[in-house]
Amino acid sequence: MAGTFTTRTLxxxxxxxETMHDLTHACSAFLREAAHGRNGLLNVFTPHPTSGLAIIETGAGSDDDLLAALRGILPADGRWQDRHGSPGHGGGHVLPALVPPHATLPVVNGELELGTAQSVVLVNTGRDSPERQVRLSFLG
Structure with missing residues (x-):
């Protein structure tokens, strides 16, 4: 049987x-509809210059630690060459170099293969746009 490709935008x-949004349940729900028990790959992508995707433990403090670390590395101040948007916005444009805007994850028997306590999260440091999109694509 030839492979299939299915995609959806959230x-x-x-x-x-700045926020983190857990996408794990949305990814699993998408795979229930798209994978039909097959093996393959889930690609998650966000097309925003101040957002990225991370695989991280949530709820135990690691999510807050990541945001705090990013604030330390990419402070919202006037040091950035990119000065459009709100003050300090330029640091957010460096985020995708540290937290990439994509992740490709294994799907086994139609289910997302994550390690213990791992979650798929959208990391958003942008403060100028109240909405973000994430594209989920299954190839199997």
């Missing part, structure tokens, strides 16, 4: 502050 409200 839109989520991210508000006007």
């Amino acid at each position: 839109t989520m409200a991210t508000g006007a502050t």
